[in-house]
Structures are given as C-alpha cells and as structure tokens.
Amino acid sequence: MGRLTFEISMSLDGFVAGPNQTLEEPLGKGGEQLHQWIFGLKSWRESHGKSGGESNVDSELVEQSIRNAGAELMGRRMFSGGAGPWEDDPNADAWWGDDPPFGHPVFVLTHHPREPESKQGGTTFTFVTEGIEAALEQARAAAGDKDVKIAGGADVAQQYLNAGLLDEVQIHLVPELLGGGVRLFDNLDASRVKLETARVIESPAGVTHLLYRVVR
Amino acid sequence: MGRLTFEISMSLDGFVAGPNQTLEEPLGKGGEQLHQWIFGLKSWRESHGKSGGESNVDSELVEQSIRNAGAELMGRRMFSGGAGPWEDDPNADAWWGDDPPFGHPVFVLTHHPREPESKQGGTTFTFVTEGIEAALEQARAAAGDKDVKIAGGADVAQQYLNAGLLDEVQIHLVPELLGGGVRLFDNLDASRVKLETARVIESPAGVTHLLYRVVR
Numbered sequence: 001m002g003r004l005t006f007e008i009s010m011s012l013d014g015f016v017a018g019p020n021q022t023l024e025e026p027l028g029k030g031g032e033q034l035h036q037w038i039f040g041l042k043s044w045r046e047s048h049g050k051s052g053g054e055s056n057v058d059s060e061l062v063e064q065s066i067r068n069a070g071a072e073l074m075g076r077r078m079f080s081g082g083a084g085p086w087e088d089d090p091n092a093d094a095w096w097g098d099d100p101p102f103g104h105p106v107f108v109l110t111h112h113p114r115e116p117e118s119k120q121g122g123t124t125f126t127f128v129t130e131g132i133e134a135a136l137e138q139a140r141a142a143a144g145d146k147d148v149k150i151a152g153g154a155d156v157a158q159q160y161l162n163a164g165l166l167d168e169v170q171i172h173l174v175p176e177l178l179g180g181g182v183r184l185f186d187n188l189d190a191s192r193v194k195l196e197t198a199r200v201i202e203s204p205a206g207v208t209h210l211l212y213r214v215v216r
Numbered sequence: 217m218g219r220l221t222f223e224i225s226m227s228l229d230g231f232v233a234g235p236n237q238t239l240e241e242p243l244g245k246g247g248e249q250l251h252q253w254i255f256g257l258k259s260w261r262e263s264h265g266k267s268g269g270e271s272n273v274d275s276e277l278v279e280q281s282i283r284n285a286g287a288e289l290m291g292r293r294m295f296s297g298g299a300g301p302w303e304d305d306p307n308a309d310a311w312w313g314d315d316p317p318f319g320h321p322v323f324v325l326t327h328h329p330r331e332p333e334s335k336q337g338g339t340t341f342t343f344v345t346e347g348i349e350a351a352l353e354q355a356r357a358a359a360g361d362k363d364v365k366i367a368g369g370a371d372v373a374q375q376y377l378n379a380g381l382l383d384e385v386q387i388h389l390v391p392e393l394l395g396g397g398v399r400l401f402d403n404l405d406a407s408r409v410k411l412e413t414a415r416v417i418e419s420p421a422g423v424t425h426l427l428y429r430v431v432r
Contacts, residue, residue, distance in 0.1 A: 012387075012401060012411065012428070013230065013399075013401030013402075013404070013406070014229065014230040014399075014401070030406075171228075173426070175411045175412055175413050175428055176411075177401060177404060177406035177409055177411070178406060179404065179405075179406030179407070180406075183229075183230075185228060185229030185230070185393060186229075188229070188393060188395065189395075190229070190246075190393035190394060190395030190396075191395070193393055195228065195391045195392075195393070196391055196422055197391050197418075197422040197423075197424065200416065200418040200424050202413075202416040206412055206413040207413075208413065208416050208424070208426060210389070210424060212228070212391055
C-alpha cells in the first residue's frame, strides 16, 4: 500500500494562500508568487501539456511526486472555489477544462452529491460525501501500490493530519512574506501531531524543500 | 562595519515561544523544546562555562555566530521577563547571574532609564531609552568590525526588520508544532520586507538552519 502524502508551497510566514481569495484570484492576494518556482520546470510543464522548461533538482522533485501518485484527494473549495449546492456554483466545472493535469483519479470531498466525471488524459473526478476516511479508502483502491496525494487545500490536509492518517508532508518553503491569508499549520491538535525531518533539498530558485515524516 | 543579524529557533508552525510566558517558564508552554538541539553542543556549552558536548555542523554554526558577534541588542522582556519601572520588576537582575554567557556589550531596549552594569567575562548591560536606532548606533560602536546581533525577542527583531535595518536573519527551523504563542513573522509590513535564501544547512538533530539575506 502506498503512502498518504501532502505537499504544498508555503511562505516563510506560514501562509499557503494570500488574503481575499476570489474566483479571479483563487490563491488570494500574493498567493500566486508562492508557485513561481514551479511554472518553468520541465516536469511541471510536461504534466500540463507544455513543452520545454528547466531540468534541475526542482524538476526532478516534481517529476518524482507526479510519478509516485496514483490518486488524489481534494477539497471542494480547491476544486471549484465554491461551496453549497452544485447548481449554484458558477465554477462547478472547475479550473482545468477538458484535459486536467492530474492524469489519475481525483476524489473531491464535498457535502453535495454529484455524479462522477471522466475527463481526458486519465483524470476522473469522483465526489465523496461520506467524509475523509471513506474518500481515502476509495483513493487507496484507485491508487493501487502508488501513493495517494492530498492536492489541498490546507483544511483538508489538517483534517487528515488530525486524524492521524497522513504519512508525509513536504513543504516547499518560499522566502516570501504574505502577511495574511490561509495558514498551513492551523486548526491542528499540536500535542498529537509529531513530525520528524526526513529530507532537505535546497532549490536553485531559493526555495527549500522540506520533507517531514509523521511519527506515530 | 559588521552586519546586523538575528537568529532564532522557530517551530514549524511559526512560533518562537509558546503560550503563557511566565517567570518560571519564560519561553512559554512548549517553548523550551525549540532549543533542545543547542544544549548539547560543544560551542554552546563552552560559551556557558560547561565542558564537553558534541562537535558537529550545529556546533560549528553556533561557534561561528558567537565568534562573529561583537555586541548584542535585546528587548526588555527578554532581559528580565518584566515591564514597567525597574523597582517593581522581580527579575530586574535578569536570568544570567554574575557571569552571563554573552562576553561582550549588550544593549537593552527599555522605556525605563537605568545605570549600566558590568558583569564577569566581558558582558556589560547598557540600558537604552532613545529607541532602536540609538541602540543600534551604540552597539555598532561597541562591536567595531564585528556583527551586531539581535538577541531577541521577536518584537525587537520585527522593529528592526520593519525599519529596514536588519541584514540577515537565520531561522533554526524545528519540526515541532506549538499550536500557539509568539509568532516570529508578525506585525511586519510584508510588502516592504524582501528576503532571499542565502544558505541552508541540514542538522543532525533534524533542525534546518535557514539563512536569509534582507534585500534592499
């Protein structure tokens, strides 16, 4: 059985999205700059159907993560930016069009039932209303030997961390200050979560890739 | 002229002290565990008049920092844990007894005037009531070619960072979650502070030493 992993870009002051998230600016004010390091990488561009890009340690890291993942878990808000009934959600078809970059099954946590959808390139969206454990079970079955990856957002990762289900968290620490927004380490039972440093990689882009193992 | 530097141990969730700081527990609940990595190091023990200890990359880093510093700046609360007039402060003589571990001049930022004090081993305490720039000027004069180091706390570092006076900040990132307390990156004008990664060192103790240069 694969691991349950989570990785995310975080500002030095602990934010994974800036303040004032909107449909136009889903990562909030300043949130986009947390991801600048990834857009020019060969492996990231390939997974998004683009050619070219840099081959370096960052690109290898992203490639490894793509290769290891057999399925993903995703919060409703990350999927569409919305909440509530699907018929009232202006972005109910999500951000990624007909050919999303996942290439494997994605399980979306939601309180509102919806039929599964198959997209091009191997991406399927399955909407799970029975909670995080049921979603994980379905994702594990779909992933086989591969990892199940939490795509985000922070609140979904926090739920799995608090439930003792996460195996690894990788933080891409970006030397930016956002000053506000969504904190990664929030709403956690700090006394119950124990982490140990598994690997540190310094990026040519000034980002530090910090891999932590969850100790049980 | 040396640099103005600051270094501090920070939890993964961004705290440099835990909640409920008291005279008995000046680092707050759980704050002490941020510093476990340093107590066993040869260089730290030497500076505290103790023999033995480990010689490793962590010890070298601490030794370098001790060697580079010619003077320190410190907030009143770090000095004694107190506030207000000195005669009402139960810890007005601070934490370190007659032989403090600094070994050079220390400038304490306070609103309450007080005569300077000389201790053993080259430590002097000078109390500065004219603000952060005056204190820095005095510390620079005392440090000569060496660095002036901000000893803490977080609020003092924030004031120097906001004023554009800090050159370097080193974070010893500890894989602990405190869940509350004093945040390092708080009260900052994030839009005006720009940092770049200067060096990353992985510690055998699982701590990541992150050195950032302040860009002007």
